[in-house]
Amino acid sequence: MKEYLSLIKKVLKNGEFREDRTKVGTLSLFGLQSRYDLTKGFPLLTTKKIYFKAIVHELLWFLKGDTNIEYLVKNNVNIWNEWPYEIFKKSSDYNDLSIEEFKEKIINDHNFALKYGELGPVYGKQWRNFNGIDQIENLICNLKNDPNSRRHIVSAWDPAKINKMALPPCHTLFQLFVTNEGELDLLLYQRSGDIFLGVPFNIASYSLLNILIARECKLKPRYFIHTIGDGHIYTNHLEQVNLQIKRKPYKLPTINIKSEDNIFSLKAEDIILENYQSHPVIKGKVAV
Template identity: 55%
Template sequence: MRQYLDLCRHILTQGSLKTDRTNTGTKSVFGYQMRFDLEEGFPLLTTKKVFMKAIIHELLWFISGDTNIKYLVDKGVKIWNEWPYEAYKKHKDYQNESLEEFVDKIKSNPEFARVHGNLGPVYGAQWRNFNGVDQLQTVIDQIKNNPDSRRIILSAWNPADLDKMALPPCHAFLQFYVNNDELSLQLYQRSGDVFLGVPFNIASYSLLLMMVAQVTNLRPKTFVHTIGDAHIYSNHFDQIETQLSRTPRQLPKMIINSQVKSIFDFKYEDFKLEDYNPYPAIKGVVAV
């Protein structure tokens, strides 16, 4: 996927070294945009294997309005585990459990999960109940009834709730655009972890675009990804160089069950990824 590799090269050659909240250190640029035409294939990275199962389950979790990691843990998705674990380590209930032991308790003990698995009012809460507004339903209604509107917007950034969130939203602001029976989507992401997070974000919001297009009887067209602080963590430089040494392969296809007519009715089984032939996965540590 040329657009992603161009971003990686740009950061490595033009970026500035910066400190950060996690004390890991990054190389960073400010204000970068990529465009993906979904008619050319589904934009899932091929220079390393990306865990599409996690992307689908996380997106369904957002759409449902859920903010507790138990759903993800039960599905074998680990991408949110570190944040509630770090909060748990500061709680009086903490008994020196490892991350793995914490996750096992989330999976096996519903009361423990209720108390310690919640992330606060993160993405799903804001999408479905932003100060009483179901933004996702509103977006669907606007696309159907007023497609030329310049206000088809969904925001995960709610200043009143930021201090209650385990992590303030990184992918924070969405705008949909209808033209010639085609639907496009622009994401503004305030902060992008280019090795671990950005490949997920590209695929996730491209999939959301496809889902919304289907339930509004439009064709998915362009996903525009705008990133504020686009950064590579210092402990991911080698992994990025490995990807840059690999030649991108043909993009896969994402097939969605055409019978689903509501954004809230999608299930994991409604998605099928075809012709995905990536290079092997590359491991990297998440900065928390």
């Protein structure tokens, strides 16, 4: 994952300090692009340990059109908890519950989860029901029937619904390209990228999405191309990224899918990460 370490170094060297919505402050650089060759291995970060099952569960959650954190939390995926919790804190039911207590209520009280675990019309809604359009089904159909099209695009950005979302989409649009040799490339445009916490997840998630779509369409996954608008390192992550760039990357792992099910029926246990070696976890606080 030398490409990712180069990304960190570029922002550290050329970024500017900026105030931001979270009040944490960032070192930001606008207009970044990296290319990850999926034929050389699966681009899961090795300079710190990444919880791969969280990436799998989140992607399957998107593909099912779900927008409530209940499924994620019940599968020990807590990457979305802060946003509905902040909304819950403003409600009359708050009563000083900690975020851990909030999580337990999401797990144990389905009605509570329905009310307070909802994120609004975020990725899953837009992917599977964008004003009545199932973008993922259409994408797969078009890749199979018109591979040379330049319209293999899925958008998560619906301006009419932004104010109804707990967090407007950071990874806003992706496009696919089929080569004459039957290889599949996926390009993501991400308006905002948290280089330390979020971007490693985004790289792995969209690389996995490319693999799943290629499998569905009987193509060969090739490149994941990652374009970021505002790529930033939060000021409270500077120590962590400086530690990361001192670590030597290990060989990349591989993905094995042990199921014949289609992309919409896959389960997390069907997607196996093999030969993953990494440096230890580096923790950092999410800016909300």
